[in-house]
Amino acid sequence: MSAPDIRPTVEADLPAITAIYQQAVREGTATFELEPPDLTEMTRRYRALVDGGYPYFVAILEGRVAGYAYAGAYRPRPAYRFTVENSIYLNPSFHRRGIGSLLLERLITECEARGFRQMIAVIGDSANAGSIGVHTRGGFKMIGTHPSVGLKFGRWLDTVMMQRDLGEGAGTVPGT
Template identity: 35%
Template sequence: MIIRKVRDTDMDALVRIYNHYIESTTITFEEDLISSEIMLERVHNIQQSGFPWLVVEMDGQVQGYAYAGSWKPRSAYRYTVEPSIYLAPDIVAKGAGKALYCKLLDTLKTQGIKNVLGVIALPNQASVALHESLGFKKVGEFARVGYKFERWVSVGYWQLEW
């Protein structure tokens, strides 16, 4: 397993992973599939903001990614980020996600970030367990704020503070 910075050549793999979650889960509230061009624009926006975007490679193939972006645009929030992590379905719960997320958190900490706010569409026990295993604490929940696949979805917030 290799964890490294994202490359422009990774976009097809990232899109394959993310589009799976768009098509078949409520983990993301995005409803329309995205292209490699859209993903590349998103990656570049995160990179231009100075935040990390990492991928995990297994057997030479990108199998997941994690990144963080500004939680809110106002400058007073500059020490707070919202992370995202997506894994290829066949490697979920095999340790790659935790290793990738730990590397992301370590990078954020060295950048001077003080708060990381995990936003989780509920229910998602795997994501809750991952966040809590890394020291995140649940700080809130918004009931029925998203609507996808003909059902309402609640969102929970988990905070990690250094």
């Protein structure tokens, strides 16, 4: 198997990204969104992240968008400005090929280069072994579980919180 090309997302990638995310909303528990957003909304979200200084990548394999990953603000309050939350979604045809790990690795490297110090993963559904495994292999530590905070497909779902340092982490204060 050849390695995917991981590169910054461009707007031409957004129809494929939208299709991947719509399927995740309709069929999965990784996202707690209930109604799949359309291309216009996904384009708005993409632009807001990129214009806000956050990285957004796609993995291209076999001429297709195999998956995507991005980082965004963890919380809106300014004291959180050095902390990002990451998201990774894969086309189901490309699961279990290491693409999620490659996307996460690239995202971590880019977030470190941009001066972020902490990365948080908020993983939908504590049964999401694939995402938990990708993050564990990526150096994340388990922080905790919020039990039964989401209701989707008629059942209560947990969220798993994982975290890792970026760069110097909390070892120094930025700008000092």
